[in-house]
Amino acid sequence: MTLTGMKKHVGVLEQAGLVSTEKVGRVRTCKLGLRGLEEEAAWIERYRQLWAARFDELDIVVEDLKRKEKANGRKQRK
Numbered sequence: 646m647t648l649t650g651m652k653k654h655v656g657v658l659e660q661a662g663l664v665s666t667e668k669v670g671r672v673r674t675c676k677l678g679l680r681g682l683e684e685e686a687a688w689i690e691r692y693r694q695l696w697a698a699r700f701d702e703l704d705i706v707v708e709d710l711k712r713k714e715k716a717n718g719r720k721q722r723k
Contacts, residue, residue, distance in 0.1 A: 655675055659709040662680035665672075666673055 653667060655664060659666055659678070662678045663682070664675050664678045666675050668674075
């Protein structure tokens with residue numbers, strides 16, 4: 646990664662309050678900012694729960710289709 650690219654990434658994190666930087670001479674030090682990721686973690690958790698529920702429902706549908714396919718396969722052999 647180029648120095649310019651790194652500065653852009655750090656700048657975005659700094660604007661979001663996730664890191665703070667301090668320049669002393671030619672050295673720039675980055676530290677974790679005061680703001681945590683609680684809001685982002687809560688948002689991710691809401692969507693994780695939503696998708697987990699959807700996938701659970703999909704599992705039920707798939708299992709039901711497998712049972713029906715298996716039952717129909719037995720009937721066709723006779």
